[in-house]
Amino acid sequence: MRVLILGGDGYLGWPTAMHLSNRGHEVMAVDNYLRRRICREEDVQALFLVPTLNERCRLWREASDHQVHARIGDLSEWSFISEVFQEFQPDAVIHYAEQPSAPYSMMSRRAADLTLSNNLGVTFNVIQAVREYAPDAHIIKLGTMGEYGTPNIDIEEGWLDVEHKGRRDTFLFPRQAGSLYHTTKVMDTDLLWFYVRVWGLRVTDLMQGPVYGIYTNENTDTENLAPFFNYDELFGTVLNRFIVQAVTGYPLTVYGEGGQKRGYLNIKDTMQCVALALENPAEAGDLRIFNQFVETFSVNDIAERISRVGNELGLNVQVKKLENPRKEAEEHYYNPAHTGLLDLGLEPHYLSDEALREMMQIALKYRPQVREDTIFRGVKWN
Amino acid sequence: MRVLILGGDGYLGWPTAMHLSNRGHEVMAVDNYLRRRICREEDVQALFLVPTLNERCRLWREASDHQVHARIGDLSEWSFISEVFQEFQPDAVIHYAEQPSAPYSMMSRRAADLTLSNNLGVTFNVIQAVREYAPDAHIIKLGTMGEYGTPNIDIEEGWLDVEHKGRRDTFLFPRQAGSLYHTTKVMDTDLLWFYVRVWGLRVTDLMQGPVYGIYTNENTDTENLAPFFNYDELFGTVLNRFIVQAVTGYPLTVYGEGGQKRGYLNIKDTMQCVALALENPAEAGDLRIFNQFVETFSVNDIAERISRVGNELGLNVQVKKLENPRKEAEEHYYNPAHTGLLDLGLEPHYLSDEALREMMQIALKYRPQVREDTIFRGVKWN
Numbered sequence: 112m113r114v115l116i117l118g119g120d121g122y123l124g125w126p127t128a129m130h131l132s133n134r135g136h137e138v139m140a141v142d143n144y145l146r147r148r149i150c151r152e153e154d155v156q157a158l159f160l161v162p163t164l165n166e167r168c169r170l171w172r173e174a175s176d177h178q179v180h181a182r183i184g185d186l187s188e189w190s191f192i193s194e195v196f197q198e199f200q201p202d203a204v205i206h207y208a209e210q211p212s213a214p215y216s217m218m219s220r221r222a223a224d225l226t227l228s229n230n231l232g233v234t235f236n237v238i239q240a241v242r243e244y245a246p247d248a249h250i251i252k253l254g255t256m257g258e259y260g261t262p263n264i265d266i267e268e269g270w271l272d273v274e275h276k277g278r279r280d281t282f283l284f285p286r287q288a289g290s291l292y293h294t295t296k297v298m299d300t301d302l303l304w305f306y307v308r309v310w311g312l313r314v315t316d317l318m319q320g321p322v323y324g325i326y327t328n329e330n331t332d333t334e335n336l337a338p339f340f341n342y343d344e345l346f347g348t349v350l351n352r353f354i355v356q357a358v359t360g361y362p363l364t365v366y367g368e369g370g371q372k373r374g375y376l377n378i379k380d381t382m383q384c385v386a387l388a389l390e391n392p393a394e395a396g397d398l399r400i401f402n403q404f405v406e407t408f409s410v411n412d413i414a415e416r417i418s419r420v421g422n423e424l425g426l427n428v429q430v431k432k433l434e435n436p437r438k439e440a441e442e443h444y445y446n447p448a449h450t451g452l453l454d455l456g457l458e459p460h461y462l463s464d465e466a467l468r469e470m471m472q473i474a475l476k477y478r479p480q481v482r483e484d485t486i487f488r489g490v491k492w493n
Numbered sequence: 494m495r496v497l498i499l500g501g502d503g504y505l506g507w508p509t510a511m512h513l514s515n516r517g518h519e520v521m522a523v524d525n526y527l528r529r530r531i532c533r534e535e536d537v538q539a540l541f542l543v544p545t546l547n548e549r550c551r552l553w554r555e556a557s558d559h560q561v562h563a564r565i566g567d568l569s570e571w572s573f574i575s576e577v578f579q580e581f582q583p584d585a586v587i588h589y590a591e592q593p594s595a596p597y598s599m600m601s602r603r604a605a606d607l608t609l610s611n612n613l614g615v616t617f618n619v620i621q622a623v624r625e626y627a628p629d630a631h632i633i634k635l636g637t638m639g640e641y642g643t644p645n646i647d648i649e650e651g652w653l654d655v656e657h658k659g660r661r662d663t664f665l666f667p668r669q670a671g672s673l674y675h676t677t678k679v680m681d682t683d684l685l686w687f688y689v690r691v692w693g694l695r696v697t698d699l700m701q702g703p704v705y706g707i708y709t710n711e712n713t714d715t716e717n718l719a720p721f722f723n724y725d726e727l728f729g730t731v732l733n734r735f736i737v738q739a740v741t742g743y744p745l746t747v748y749g750e751g752g753q754k755r756g757y758l759n760i761k762d763t764m765q766c767v768a769l770a771l772e773n774p775a776e777a778g779d780l781r782i783f784n785q786f787v788e789t790f791s792v793n794d795i796a797e798r799i800s801r802v803g804n805e806l807g808l809n810v811q812v813k814k815l816e817n818p819r820k821e822a823e824e825h826y827y828n829p830a831h832t833g834l835l836d837l838g839l840e841p842h843y844l845s846d847e848a849l850r851e852m853m854q855i856a857l858k859y860r861p862q863v864r865e866d867t868i869f870r871g872v873k874w875n
Contacts, residue, residue, distance in 0.1 A: 224571075444660070
C-alpha cells in the first residue's frame, strides 16, 4: 500500500516509517520538525542526537535497501498538504502529526494556542485532503487513552451502550481528558466522527496508552535509526524518563501518591498495532476505535519495577514523591477493555526485566550527556 | 454588572446589548462584523438594512438614554481581546462570537476552515483572557441543542448519569452534531469543560434551540434597533425563513419528510434566559448547562402553522417538500428536558398566531426588497 505517515520524524513516526517499508509498503514520511523546534526553544534534548529525516531515510536505505520518501513542511498549511496528497496519492494516512506533550500544552498561553491550532488544524486538513484527493484512503489516527480520563466505570473500546429511562442508544464513550493536549485529541475525535457520519470516511482511531522503549525490529543495530529518546518532563514518557533518572541517580519523580493507573505498551507493540490497523482497514463510513495498550500499571508499580531492576544492576535507585503539579486523581478505578487489536493478531511484549535492563544499558551509554536540570521542571496545571 | 457581549452585532448579540443595558448593566459590545462580511461575500441580505454597531449604540442612546460601548475587532487575535479585557474588566462575558451558520460551514473547505478556526480560536481566547484578566468573571457561552443531535434516548440538561456493569458515573450528555458549525460548539464545550475542571472557571453553557422573532422589549418602535432578520438559507433560521417565504409566495422549503423536531424559542425568551443566567451566576468550578428552548415542533408543524395564519391573512401559502440537502434523520425520537431556566424564573412566550402575524406584517412591509434567488441555494452536506 501507499502509506503517508504524518509526523514521520517523531518518536513513533520514524519507527513506523521503517517498519511499514520493511513490510513492503511504499512509505512517505512528512514532518515540520515541530518537536525539534520546541525542544530547541525549551532547551531540552533527547538522550542522543537524531539525524534529520532526510538523513534517516538515507541511512535506512543503506541498512535495508528500502526507500522511505521524506517531505518537510507544515501540514496545517493547505497549500503544502494538498501538494503532498496530489503527489503521493495515498491508500492510507497515518496521522501522528500533533504536538504530543501534555505538560507543554499546559505551560503557557502561547504553548496552549500552538497545541490547539496545530493539532486541530492538521486533523482538519487531513480530513479535507482525503476528501478531495484520496476519498477511499484509510485514515489511521493516533488518539490516546487519556481522552477517556479515569471514569468510575469500565472503559469500553471507543463506544458505550446506554440504557436510559427504558430506551437505548450507542454513543462515543464519554471523554474527559486531563490536559489540553489530551483535550485536543478529544476534539479531533469529534471532528473525525462528524465527517465519518457525513462523508463516509474510513477511520481507525487508536487510543494509545503511554509508550516506552526504543528498539523495534528495524533499529536494533544502530542508534542512528533509533527514535528520539526524551527524558525531560516535556517530551519523555514516564517510563522512559524513569529509566534515565534511575541511571543518573536522580530520584524517580513520582507525582503525588503515585496511584495513577494507565495502560502501557512497548514501542514494538505500537508497530504491530499500526500495521494491523493498516492491513485490516476500517470500512467506509466506519469510525473504528481500538484501545491500544497491553497492560496497566500504576506509577508506583513502574517505580518499583525500575528500582528493583536498577538496584540489581548496581544502581542506587531512589524514589521521591513530589507534590503533584498536575490536576489528576492519584487513586482511582481503572479497567479499560483492549481486545480489538488482540483479535486482529497483536502479540504483546509485556514489560519484562530484560526490556528494562536493555533500556538502562543504552541510558548508561549516554549517561555523560544527560542534563539533569531538564529532568524535572514542575509545569503546573493551574 | 459589567457585561462584555462578544458577537454584539449579531442577531442575538445586539438585542442582548440593549436588553442588559436596559436592566441597568454596564455593557460593552464587541464584534468583527464577520456575519456582515460573509453576507456580502455570499451575496445575501437581511430583510432590511441594519446600521453599524457604533450607529446602533448612538440610536439606542437617543431612544433610551442608555450607553452601550462598542469595539470593532477580531477576538481571535490575542492583542485585541486582551486590550478589550484589560480596558473593560468584565464581571461577565456573554460569548456569541461564532460563525453561526450550519449551511455555510458545509459549503466549502474554506468556509469550514473559517468556521473551525474562528469559533475555536475565539472560545480559546475568551478562556485565556478570563484567566489572565478577569479570573472571577462568569462566562455565558451560547451552545446549541444541535450539539446533542437526535439521540434515541431522552436528552437531559447537559449531563447524563450512567450505570454500567454495576458502577456509576456522571458525564457530559453525549454529543453528536449534524453540521460542522454544530460540531465546533461540541468542541467549544470540550474546551470549556476542561478548563472549568483545571482552573475552576465559572461557566454557563446555554444549549439553545432555533430562535425566531424580531421584537424584544427594546426595539418595538423602530426597525433601526431591530436585529438582522435573514431569510436566506445561510443565515435565516427556519421559522424566520418560512415567514418571508410565505409573504413572497415562495413555497415553504421543507427538507425531506419534514419530521425533524427541534426545540424553539422566541427571541424575547433568549433575552430572558441570558439575563437569568447572568443575574444568577454559576459557581466557580461549575459548568452549568441549561437547555434553552420552550417548546418542540417538527418542521411540518411550523409549515402548517405558518400556512394557516398566512392564508387567514389572504396569502396563498404553498409548501414544497424538497430532497433534503442535509444529512439528518427526518423522523426521530426527541424528548429534551428544559426545566433549569424555568426554575430560574423564565416566563415562556409560546408560539402564537399573533406572533406569526406580527412577523408577517414586517415581512410584508419589506416584501419589495426580498431577493427570491437567495431563499434556497441547496447547500449539500456531502
